Structure formats: C-alpha cells, structure tokens
Amino acid sequence: MKSCKTCGKDFEGSAREFCSWQCEENYRHSLKKKLDDAIKHDKGHTQKLSKE
Numbered sequence: 001m002k003s004c005k006t007c008g009k010d011f012e013g014s015a016r017e018f019c020s021w022q023c024e025e026n027y028r029h030s031l032k033k034k035l036d037d038a039i040k041h042d043k044g045h046t047q048k049l050s051k052e
C-alpha cells in the first residue's frame, strides 16, 4: 500500500506515487505554481535591485 502524495489516500500499486491521474496533475500543477511564484518573486527582486 502506498499513500497518494496529493490527497493522502491509500492505494494499490508500486510504480506510481498518486492514486489517480487527477492527483498527479494536481501535484504537478501545484509544483509549477510554486516555481512560477518563485520566479516572479526573483524577477521582482532583481528589478527592484536594478532600479536602485
């Protein structure tokens, strides 16, 4: 038994980390959002620095 990385539900299977493709999509989506936020934050920071 493994538990899904997104919703924490237990499921059968060895190769996958998620109980369903929806959970996999959600996980990737939230990862991407975190990355985008980090990039935005970096850009904002860089712009602020270059103006000063």
Ligand SMILES: [Zn+2]
Pocket (backbone or CB within 6 Å): 004, 005, 006, 007, 008, 009, 018, 019, 020, 023
């Ligand atoms: Zn799940």
